[in-house]
Amino acid sequence: MMKAYIVTVALFALAFSFASASDPDPLQDFCVALKDYSEDSKSAIFVNGKFCKDPKLVKxxxxxxxxxxxxxxxxxxxxxxxxxxxxxxxxxxxxxxxxxxxxxxxxxxxxxxxxxxxxxxxxxxxxxxxxxxxxxxxxxxxxxxxxxxxxxxxxxxxxxxxxxxxxxxxxxxxxxxxxxxxxxxxxxxDAVFGSTPPINPDVLTKAFQLDKKVVEELQKKFGGDN
CATH class of the missing domain: 2.60.120.10 (Jelly Rolls)
Structure with a gap:
């Protein structure tokens, strides 16, 4: 009886741990998953955050x-x-x-x-x-x-x-x-008018209800290359 109780409690705890677990918050704009580790070995150095230094080497x-x-x-x-x-x-x-x-x-x-x-x-x-x-x-x-x-x-x-x-x-x-x-x-x-490459002026003209010439001038001002 006690053994069954312990197993039940253990299973409940395990289920609760899965239910309460969550992914870490993103630490960069995106982190595209590799389909295969060998797909692009250079990409494998990117993680959600930074690699940790060996504690023995920390100063x-x-x-x-x-x-x-x-x-x-x-x-x-x-x-x-x-x-x-x-x-x-x-x-x-x-x-x-x-x-x-x-x-x-x-x-x-x-x-x-x-x-x-x-x-x-x-x-x-x-x-x-x-x-x-x-x-x-x-x-x-x-x-x-x-x-x-x-x-x-x-x-x-x-x-x-x-x-x-x-x-x-x-x-x-x-x-x-x-x-x-x-x-x-x-x-x-900067993001809207200075993106690289620039957003199509037609998109911004409609979004901001501005004359297209005004949008193009703003893109030049903020770094857009038309």
Whole structure:
């Protein structure tokens, strides 16, 4: 009787473990499966994340990054600069599911509308005044905005389009934490109008309800090669 009970509990636990298991979150835009290991041996080096170093060879430097105190160069068309500390610049972050960025803003500089497909972002303002916001998904497309001052915190849910704008006459600085070692970033204007190769202008003309000449001009501006 006891043996049957133990077997029943073991089978239940096994079934529960299968039911509760799930795939890991994606850590890059895509990871195409090989049909056969020999199909393309070079492709076999790509995994969902990074290979792990032998623990015996790990050094303190693997968990260290310096320079986040250095202001980024904001002399560009949008007047902002993002310094990212992710798994590519801090190997010790691999498998830990976190990263951090420094965002510098020139006066009236902007971190343009963008998304992080693999991470929620929590931002804290260290200097200046920022107007920030995000837009919900297509069911409502609600806009949530707030003007933040030094010490204020705001969160941007994973995958939603969001932005930050320096509304002050002086430089601004923010630090953001993200819930992924490689959250990714898709800047909307760059992706839509600056893709390689460019999206057919007819697609964008209808999508944005713009004159085709305007679309073609935007593609030239953002790097499209027509």
């Amino acid at each position: 303190p430097e693997d968990f260290f990054f310096e320079g986040l105190n250095i202001p980024g160069n904001t002399d560009n068309k949008v007047g902002s600069n993002v310094t990212a500390v992710n798994v590519d610049t801090l190997p010790g972050l691999n498998t830990l599911g976190i990263s951090i960025v420094r965002i510098d803003f020139a006066p009236y500089g902007e971190n343009p509308p963008h998304t992080h497909p693999r991470g929620t972002e929590i931002l804290v303002v260290l200097e200046g005044t920022l107007y920030v916001g995000f837009v919900t998904s297509n069911s409502e497309n609600r806009l949530f905005t707030k003007t933040l001052n030094k010490g204020d915190v705001f969160v941007f849910p994973i995958g939603l389009i969001h932005f930050q704008l320096n509304v002050g006459k002086t430089n601004a600085l923010a630090i953001s934490g993200l819930s992924s070692q490689n959250p990714g970033v898709i800047t909307i204007a």
